[in-house]
Amino acid sequence: MSTANDAPKKAVVLGSLGWSLVNFRLDLIRRLASNGYEVLAAAADIDDETAQTLRDNGVRPCPIQMDRTGTNPLRDLGTLWALVRFFRKEKPELVISYTMKPNIYGSLAAQIAGVPHRYALFTGLGYSFMEEHPTGRRKRVRDLSILLHRVALRRIHGAFCYNSADRRDIRRFHLIPDRVPLHDVPGSGVDTRRYTDTPVPEGRVKFLFIGRLLRSKGLLTLGKAAEILRAQGHECDIDILGPADSNPDAIDPDLFADWQKRGLVNWLGETRDVRPYLAKCSVFVLPTELREGVPRSILEAMSSGRAVITTDAPGCGEATQDGVSGLVFPQGDASALAQTMKRFIDDPSLATAMGQAAREHACRTYDVHLVNSILMQHMGVEPLDRDARLPKGLDYAELAS
Secondary structure, three states: OEOOOOOEOEEEEEOOOHHHHHHOOHHHHHHHHHOOOEEEEEEOOOOHHHHHHHHHOOOEEEEOOOOOOOOOHHHHHHHHHHHHHHHHHHOOOEEEEEOHHHHHHHHHHHHHHOOOEEEEEEOOOOHHHOOOOOOHHHHHHHHHHHHHHHHHOOOOOEEEEOOHHHHHHHHHOOOOOOOOOEEEOOOOOEOOOOOOOOOOOOOOOEEEEEOOOEHHHOHHHHHHHHHHHHHOOOOOEEEEEOOOOOOOOEOOHHHHHHHHHOOOOEEOOOOOOOHHHHHHOOEEEEOOOOOOOOOHHHHHHHHOOOEEEEEOOOOHHHHOOEOOOEEEEOOOOHHHHHHHHHHHHHOOHHHHHHHHHHHHHHHHHHEHHHHHHHHHHHOOOOOOOOOOOOOOOOOHHHHHO
C-alpha cells in the first residue's frame, strides 16, 4: 500500500461533526491505517478532546469549514471550495464521506480535485425523506436534496446504505447513477468488546431513552405513554439521557420540566459515555419517527444485553428482531408504546431473555469489525471475500457468551 517513493497512500474520512469521527468512525479509521494508509480525519467542530484522541491513534485531525445544519448557499459554496483546496493539497488516494453535506460537497470536491477513489456512506436520508408525499417547505427541501445528490454523486465509485427503505429511495430518486454499486452494510457497527454484556438489574423496571431532546425522536409519544402507565397504576422509572436542543424540533422546555416535576421522567443530562447508564437500565426505548439508517443507540443497547423497544421507522424495526430481541410498535402510537412497556413491567424476566437475544444478534450481525470488513472489501482496500470476517482471534459465539 505504498507509492514508488515509499510514502503511504492517504485516505480521508469526512464527516460533519468532529466528535462523530471518534464516536462512530474510529474503528474504520484504524482499519484503514492497518491497511497501510495515512488517514486524515476531516470534519467541522473538531474539539481538543477529539483531536487528541485522533492523534493518539496516529491520525491527523483536519478541521473543515462546514455549516452542518444551515441552508445558506454561499456558506455551502465556501465549504465546497475549502474541500477542493484541501484535497488538492493533500492528494488523497481515497475519500469516504458520511452524512448528507459531506456526501454532497465532499464527493463533488473530490471529483473536482481528481481524487482517484470516492465513496459515499448514506447513514439515513433524514428529515426531507420522512414523508412519502411531502408538501410545502419539506417538498422543496427534498427536491433540492435530490438535485444536489444527483449533481454531486454522479461520478462516485460506490455507495453504502443501512436499510431497505433508504436503498429504495436512493434508487427511486436516482440519488446516485444506476451504474454505481450500492452496497448494504448493517449500520455503523458497534464494538461488542467495548459495549459488553451486563446483567439486567433486579427490582423496579427502568426504561432508558438516549438521544437529543427532540419531538422527532418520539419524546412526545414517550411522555404520553408515561402518563398512560401512571393513570393505569403501573410503576416504573423512565430515564432520559441526552442534550437539550435549540432547533425548532426541540421538545418544549416547559412541557419537559412539567414531566420531571410530576415524576413521569427523570432527565440524566448528557454524556459521552453511555455504558454506565445502559448497565443500570432494564430496557432501552427509542420511539423515534426519524429515518436514522440504523440508530447507533440501538446497537449499543443490544450489545450491552438490553432488550429494545422501538418503532417501525426505517432501520429501527429492521435492527430489532420483533418478539425476539425486542418489541416494535407503530410510530407515534402512545397507547401501543404504553402497552409494550407494560409487558416488561408485568414480566421483568422478559428483559433478561430478550436482552440475551439482543446481545447475540449484535455480535453476529452488527459487530463493527464485520461492518468495516464489508466497507474495506467494496472499496478495494482488502481482497473481496464472500464472508465478511472478524479480526483474527475473535469469534462471534465467544463475543456473545
